[in-house]
Amino acid sequence: MITVMLESFEERLPELLPLLPLHYEELALNKDKVPLAPQYEIYIERERRGELMFMVVRDAGELIGYFIGFVAPGLHYKTCMTLIMDIFYVHPDHRGNSTGGKLFKAVEVEAKKRGVQRMFVGSKCHLDASFLFEKLGYERCEVTYTHWLGD
Amino acid sequence: MRNFLRIGQGTDVIPLLAAISRKPELWTADTYLRDYPQGPFGEVDSIILRFPVKSVKESEEEGAKHFSEYDQHECIDQPAYALLPEARPLIMGLMSYVGGTRLGRVMINRIKPGGVIFPHKDTPVHAEYWSRHHLCLQAEPGVVFRCEDESVFMRPGETWYFDNALEHEVINNSGTDRISMVIDVRCA
Numbered sequence: 465m466i467t468v469m470l471e472s473f474e475e476r477l478p479e480l481l482p483l484l485p486l487h488y489e490e491l492a493l494n495k496d497k498v499p500l501a502p503q504y505e506i507y508i509e510r511e512r513r514g515e516l517m518f519m520v521v522r523d524a525g526e527l528i529g530y531f532i533g534f535v536a537p538g539l540h541y542k543t544c545m546t547l548i549m550d551i552f553y554v555h556p557d558h559r560g561n562s563t564g565g566k567l568f569k570a571v572e573v574e575a576k577k578r579g580v581q582r583m584f585v586g587s588k589c590h591l592d593a594s595f596l597f598e599k600l601g602y603e604r605c606e607v608t609y610t611h612w613l614g615d
Numbered sequence: 616m617r618n619f620l621r622i623g624q625g626t627d628v629i630p631l632l633a634a635i636s637r638k639p640e641l642w643t644a645d646t647y648l649r650d651y652p653q654g655p656f657g658e659v660d661s662i663i664l665r666f667p668v669k670s671v672k673e674s675e676e677e678g679a680k681h682f683s684e685y686d687q688h689e690c691i692d693q694p695a696y697a698l699l700p701e702a703r704p705l706i707m708g709l710m711s712y713v714g715g716t717r718l719g720r721v722m723i724n725r726i727k728p729g730g731v732i733f734p735h736k737d738t739p740v741h742a743e744y745w746s747r748h749h750l751c752l753q754a755e756p757g758v759v760f761r762c763e764d765e766s767v768f769m770r771p772g773e774t775w776y777f778d779n780a781l782e783h784e785v786i787n788n789s790g791t792d793r794i795s796m797v798i799d800v801r802c803a
Binding site for chain 1: 788
């Protein structure tokens with residue numbers, strides 16, 4: 465059984481920790497130079513300010529996916545409450561059975577409750593999830609580039 | 616959050632849980648709720664501590680006749696209440712805290728992993744008269760208590776009020792039994 469629910473990042477961090485290296489291994493760039501070292505205290509601080517959304521996917525109690533995003537008025541558009549995705553992940557064993565769709569539907573419901581008018585999500589080029597967002601009716605709007613400048 | 620209100624936390628529920636563990640036969644002593652025709656509790660074990668005079672009527676007419684002869688809100692102690700004295704201070708503590716004037720149904724419900732209390736609304740006459748509370752005795756992340764478009768995770772030792780006139784369901788998507796004590800209180 466798959467359920468999706470808003471949970472507390474601060475409370476559930478110990479459960480999240482084992483998934484982060486899997487996520488990093490599969491999706492991170494420049495792994496030989498940039499180790500996984502999240503600034504958890506900043507996530508917790510923003511959650512305490514009401515600015516973080518941590519949506520959790522579980523199967524028989526096990527945390528198997530998550531979405532983390534930040535909710536705040538836009539820096540350029542202070543009248544527009546905006547949700548900007550930070551990361552999302554679904555364990556490989558649970559892909560291909562609408563789990564991602566359920567996760568983002570739950571994110572949308574929670575975002576609407578918080579007054580979000582516009583949300584931004586993204587996908588890595590080397591593990592493209594565009595199909596998921598396009599299936600959900602999202603529009604492609606931006607391309608991001610990266611360039612390693614040296615150690 | 617409009618449909619739920621957490622009104623307490625940190626209640627020591629272990630003595631009651633320990634007592635239930637010592638008397639597992641109580642889970643199967645009274646299956647009235649589980650067996651209720653087309654009820655939402657088909658996957659739930661219950662220990663019924665207080666309940667109205669039980670009846671299952673075949674027709675609306677029979678039901679109306681029954682209710683004309685009984686105060687349908689009057690709940691009486693069931694045998695399990697005397698066997699679980701550890702429940703009484705928790706119930707009376709809630710009565711005192713919320714200023715209760717009458718004590719209604721009290722049930723301890725157990726949902727196994729993967730089990731659900733199916734979506735339902737409680738009958739308007741019941742939901743209007745009583746305030747519904749849950750004291751969570753045992754739960755792990757993965758339990759989803761939904762009331763309309765809101766969902767909460769009730770932690771052990773927490774007491775919640777929620778509006779049971781609205782559609783609600785409980786899904787136990789955890790690896791452990793979820794056990795909660797339902798306490799109906801009439802408030803001024």
